[in-house]
Amino acid sequence: MSDVRVIIQRDSEREERVVTTGTTAADLFAGQRAIIAARVGGELKDLSYVLADGEEVEGVEISSEDGLGILRHSTAHVMAQAVQELFPDARLGIGPPVKDGFYYDFDVEKPFTPEDLKAVEKKMQEIQKRGQRFARRVVTDEDARAELADEPYKLELIGLKGAASHDDGADVEVGAGELTIYDNLDAKTGELCWKDLCRGPHLPSTRAIPAFKLMRNAAAYWRGSEKNPMLQRIYGTAWPSKDELKQYLDFLAEAEKRDHRKLGSELDLFSVPEQIGSGLAVFHPKGGVVRRVMEDYSRRRHEEEGYEFVYTPHATKGKLFETSGHLDWYADGMYPPMQLDEGVDYYLKPMNCPMHNLIFDARGRSYRELPLRLFEFGTVYRYEKSGVVHGLTRARGFTQDDAHIYCTREQMSEELDKTLTFVLGLLRDYGLTDFYLELSTKDPEKFVGSDEAWEEATETLREVAEKQGLPLVPDPGGAAFYGPKISVQTKDAIGRTWQMSTIQLDFNLPERFDLEYTSADGSKQRPVMIHRALFGSIERFFAVLLEHYAGAFPAWLAPVQAIGIPIGDGHVDHLEKFAAAARRKGLRVEVDSSSDRMQKKIRNAQKQKVPFMVIAGDEDMANDAVSFRYRDGSQENGIPVDDAIAKIAQVVEERTQV
Template identity: 80%
Template sequence: MADVRVTIQRDSEREERVVTTGTTAAGLFEGDRAVVAARIGGQLRDLACPLADGDEVEPVEITSQDGLDILRHSTAHVLAQAVQELFPEAKLGIGPPIRDGFYYDFDVAEPFTPEDLKRLEKRMQQIQKQGQLFSRRVTTDEDARAELADEPYKLELIGLKGAAGDAAEGAEAEVGAGELTIYDNLDAKSGDLCWRDLCRGPHLPTTRHIPAFRLMRSAAAYWRGSEKNKQLQRVYGTAWPTKEELKAHLDFLAEAEKRDHRRLGQELDLFSVPDELGSGLAVFHPKGGVVRKVMEDYSRRRHEESGYDFVNTPHITKTKLFETSGHLPNYAESMFPPMELDGQEYMLKAMNCPMHNLIFRSRGRSYRELPLRLFEFGTVYRYEKSGVVHGLTRARGFTQDDSHIYCTKEQMPEELDSLLTFVLDLLRDYGLTDFELELSTRDPESDKFLGGEAEWEEATEALRQAAAKQDLPLVPDPGGAAFYGPKISVQAKDAIGRSWQMSTIQVDFQQPARFGLEYTAADGSRQQPVMIHRALFGSIERFFAVLLEHYAGAFPAWLAPVQALGIPIGDDHVPYLAEFAAEARARGLRVEVDSSSDRMQKKIRNAQKAKIPFMVIAGDEDVANGAVSFRYRDGSQKNGIPREEALREIADVVERRVQV
């Protein structure tokens, strides 16, 4: 037995240790059940991996992101084993970890039912308790093909080994450019083979190391994400380091379901997506139309105060416009196909910026006009695959609150600074307060990005400096920039901690050049402006959905479709409340009266379901005293409020944009 010297790296601490030949990572961290894998020489490995002299070893704990991915990928394998035991004819697709969970795709004769998922989960629990070993085995392409001859999808993945970019998302968990491996699930006592799968790993030491999991749902999914391929059945699950964390996650999902904007949109009669229009094309009902109008009106007012000029552009254009802008070569798959009119090709507008460039170019421009800030509520149309369309948050037709600022290079830093401040302040006005910023930059290895390195660096640094002044976390997003320039994205957390991408700010040196945009400088020379793209909401529809979920449908009074509802104790009190409502409407408030034949308690329940901020109740005593009583959304009540004082309270809450 020879000595083997290894270095244990824990965060910033390093420990030198001498072990004997054959010592594994498991032996190095024996007794520490939180450690489920190791990073050896920068590569994730199973704990069963033997150590070599000079290895640098970092423990991977189950609570780390790598540890969670390993836990969830191992649980996906247990799911696949359970499926093939209960459904022997099932063929295996892929089973990667995903955010908060995992999935596995199967080719089965019939879709899985909720009862099937219960049976599968029970069998998974039995496998978990058996403590089966995850055992890694290196194989050759030829041997793997022979061993997996009955698994057509695995054979296809073997054929893709090392073919960068060809495998679907998640397939990298199965094969890669390196050696091919199979994981055997072995009986802990006898060592007999229980199940096997093509996989790169790593995995947990045994199935007993899976603390808590739950199968969530099943859905159809095309093999390798292509509609040209066969539709498989995908089973989703989640797995966590403790039962308490699993319960917390399930509670979170239950709360998120209550807040689902598609559900609330129907319950509150705000919007719908009729089949007759098509997937991803929503219509706003009167109440939803009120919320949308208030959102737009307030945004419009703030933009007017900040020196923006309002423009309008058509919904259709000749195809050549998007060739000039560079969008057609880069985003053709996200655009609806062209149509032929009068011998020319036209396309639905997918972006507003090319048309704003035409407005800038329509006449000569002087440096004295800059910065020129153009703003439009512009409706655009993008082809989203049916599998990703999701209510208002991922639609095919939506309206962007789009602005494009044309300025000099000297003006760019100050403009970005004030623009980012404007964006964050306006989002705060709508009730979002918890932000971080994401800086998306160019991938120097990709040929997708237009322009030279120097101008990209100049634009990126200007964005970085503007972000630094906001004293917010700045998260890097390498390679995530648009083809024409880097961008800052504002990520906002909602009331239950979910992060949503909101506003984007992009610096663009490319489109001004492609459109030949110029202005006359102070010295009489012709110069190219810098173009800054900015969508504050992203889209009206998506922002509507985010706010709807953030407030769980209980909009603050300034956004609520009905700010107050008059509820008479008896029919005799309807005229009195009608007068109150008329006075309120004269002050710009949205007040209605429930004059239906329902009893008062039912009217109150209906108002609570509609999440109306103020219920204004009147009976004989109120009428006699020229007063009303308030019932608030939380069930509290205030009685005998003089009419004028009641009107002022509603108006004050609306004006201050606060929640009641």
């Protein structure tokens, strides 16, 4: 038997090993239980893959990104097998791994119930314990169609081979090149238990699935299109250990408690009335206070940085968006036109930049005016599909804190550096501190302008981002059609990542709008345009902060900063005088003079997450003092009234948490 030489790759180390012909990746990594697949020549393979001479091989551990994807994809297959054992008439859709889990779509007569999901999970546990082997085999299109004749959705996917979309998960089924089916084989007899069209790879056996749980089910259109049949989708999650599964479920429980929609209702901050429409929120008085304070602080900081405020209308003639290119590239995200003025189309604006360009172009501009920084809290409207609308984080009407900076080519790098530094500083003021940056580059199928302009803009943004000393992650093809961008990604209190501010460098819209300024030598020059949204949208940023603080806003943002709680009715006047004096200092203070008992008033204040509970009894009245009770239940007694007001004011001024 001849020998085969393979190169084993471990991080940056390479080891050459001689093995016998027929050696599999499983043989190569025998005894290494954490390795569940192999990367051979850069491609993921099952451990059953037979190694060829000269191949470079790297073990894929179950806890790696690729390993988790393989684990979850394999678990999706087990779920689909369980569904068809329990519901033989169920037809298979697709079952890809997704972030933190997996799903599978099924065509069934009626939606799954919670009891159905429990039964499916129990059946999955049985299949897992059987230790069925995942076995790959290559088939022709003709053979695949014959074997899967009862699976109409699989037959459709076979017709898509080579053109499958990553957006709908079809790539995990067919991909490109040869067509493969994975069989689930009985561990003892080798008998076929189940099969699925799939490109793989998979775990060696179902017994290699350490921990999983089904989460929920929902309706989903086949391949994401409203024109296709509605299927039933079951979501699940799988992890390399039971401890990791428990940690994830605990995380989800905490995230559910922090859900901004739930807190918005409990704290009486906002609502999304059905009578107005999905994705269109109204802010209640308390939510209005938080939003106003957020906006006021942002306005003040922008003024300090040299921004000038502008205002633009909510609708415009369609011609404006023809000039900007949005009707060519963004029409699907816009509301349908309104026919006004003898057939002229008007659109609700999806963004503010075209109107800001008109402000720049309203009169001649000199180089002495640059950089010109225009800022607007501008409400925009985007026609999001109903399936993706989610509270305040994905809305159809929202207000952007939108800025557009016009500068010379020479000012461009310094202005971008100042802008990014300002953005990060302001986000830190709101209590977000854990950042990384993402650089979105040109989509080769969706862009305007020259390759040279894009390359210059991209490299300028890269240099600016690297100055911050933060991790910089590439986002290939993620840019808007008119220019590359830096996006600020931040982690919240429980480790979730949110996209916050975006900074886009644009050589193209100034060209399309024929924007000019007069340079020092009297010649006409084209300005560079920087697009910058700091919060992204007020609504979304509000939601992120609400979840980050779990509703317990720091005192400077809290809708009620202190609430007076009298021990008895005779102490109400004392607290009313305290509240009046505090309001004269600009503080938001209320007094609970209801007929509830004191302990009930304290519980109410705790539920409303008020930073300061100000309690007064006989001794406090006698000493012109009050007592503080904090959110954590601790108490500070006998504080003179003036000192108490000063302390609240100091905490508010310093923007700290109590």
